[in-house]
Amino acid sequence: MFIGEYNHSIDVKGRVSVPAKFRETLGSSFIITKGLDNCLFIYPQNEWAVLEKKLKQLPMTNKDARAFVRFFFAGASECELDNQGRIRIPNNLREHAHLEKEAVIIGVATRIEVWSHDEWRDYNDNANLSYDEIASRMEEMGI
Numbered sequence: 001m002f003i004g005e006y007n008h009s010i011d012v013k014g015r016v017s018v019p020a021k022f023r024e025t026l027g028s029s030f031i032i033t034k035g036l037d038n039c040l041f042i043y044p045q046n047e048w049a050v051l052e053k054k055l056k057q058l059p060m061t062n063k064d065a066r067a068f069v070r071f072f073f074a075g076a077s078e079c080e081l082d083n084q085g086r087i088r089i090p091n092n093l094r095e096h097a098h099l100e101k102e103a104v105i106i107g108v109a110t111r112i113e114v115w116s117h118d119e120w121r122d123y124n125d126n127a128n129l130s131y132d133e134i135a136s137r138m139e140e141m142g143i
Helices: 020-026 045-056 063-074 091-096 117-125 131-140
Strands: 002-009 015-017 029-034 040-044 077-080 086-088 102-109 111-116
Touching (some): 002 015, 020 040, 020 102, 029 045, 029 091, 077 086, 102 117, 111 117
Antiparallel strands (some): 015 086, 029 040, 029 077, 040 111, 102 111
């Protein structure tokens, strides 16, 4: 399980260190793709397979389903850690997440999210709902 928040620099080659606590669970090969809310999602192969299966079951006749599947698969790239525990984030994904110099890497149970420092700050500062309102809505979903 991925948990926690870590700040890392992005080097001139677009590489960022993956927190040591995440590396073992992540495995030697994993998938990085466009995420929601202007971030990137990183999935271990086993979690990607679960998501892939669900996405493949969406009806191809539904326009929104096709768009959602395209979003995740077209932006996806298989990655590996280098000897120093870094990943090179492809240009198209760095552009999607507005990643330049500083990244915030967070654990979200089954996946890792990579945020630009500014996007993460804005997300936390400008949430449309208060945490009390979010908690109330989660209760409606049975959580």
